[in-house]
Amino acid sequence: MPEPEPWVPPEGSWASSAARRRNMQAIRSRDTKPEQSIRRLVHASGLRYRVAAKPLPDLRRTADLVFRPAKVAVFIDGCYWHGCPEHYVSPKTNPGYWSDKVARNMARDRDTDQRLKEAGWLVMRFWEHEDSGACAQTIVNTVRARRAIPT
Numbered sequence: 001m002p003e004p005e006p007w008v009p010p011e012g013s014w015a016s017s018a019a020r021r022r023n024m025q026a027i028r029s030r031d032t033k034p035e036q037s038i039r040r041l042v043h044a045s046g047l048r049y050r051v052a053a054k055p056l057p058d059l060r061r062t063a064d065l066v067f068r069p070a071k072v073a074v075f076i077d078g079c080y081w082h083g084c085p086e087h088y089v090s091p092k093t094n095p096g097y098w099s100d101k102v103a104r105n106m107a108r109d110r111d112t113d114q115r116l117k118e119a120g121w122l123v124m125r126f127w128e129h130e131d132s133g134a135c136a137q138t139i140v141n142t143v144r145a146r147r148a149i150p151t
Contacts, residue, residue: 034128035064035076041136047143049074056119061112065139070146071121074139075112078128081105087129122146 030052042049042065050066055073063073079087083102091098113123124142126135 030062030064032076032078032128034130034132037132038074038076038126038136038139039065041132042139045136045140047140055116055121059112059115061108067143067146070143071119072124072139072143072146073116073121074124074126075109076126076128076135077109082109082127084127084129086127 039049039051047067050068052062052064053066054061055063055066055068055071064076065074066072067074077084080089081102083106088102109125113125116123122142124139126138
């Protein structure tokens with residue numbers, strides 16, 4: 001059997017090596033363990049929600065949990081990708097690119113928060129390292145309180 005050809009990044013590719021490419025492709029944008037844990041607890045409390053849904057039809061961004069009638073959008077932010085002040089560490093490889101990427105993510109998060117607030121939504125953000133039980137309880141209490149408010 002002939003040796004497989006070594007992987008060569010396409011012209012203009014951001015991947016610096018085949019190993020880096022595999023690593024980056026393995027990063028999940030949804031259904032992460034912290035998200036699943038929080039969703040499981042919220043669901044067990046009796047609340048139903050949309051997963052990875054757009055809170056607003058014209059907004060090209062999705063929230064991790066969306067409670068449409070209560071107008072609550074929940075985001076579980078990854079410490080690295082969203083610049084957690086407690087856990088973010090600038091990468092050793094290509095730090096300029098990745099630090100700029102995280103800064104753009106943070107700016108987009110603030111823009112998303114603002115747009116949703118202007119549309120009457122409550123935005124809840126949690127870090128992936130926060131206790132799932134505490135996050136879920138906060139979500140449940142908030143959604144139930146907003147549902148009780150006459151509109």
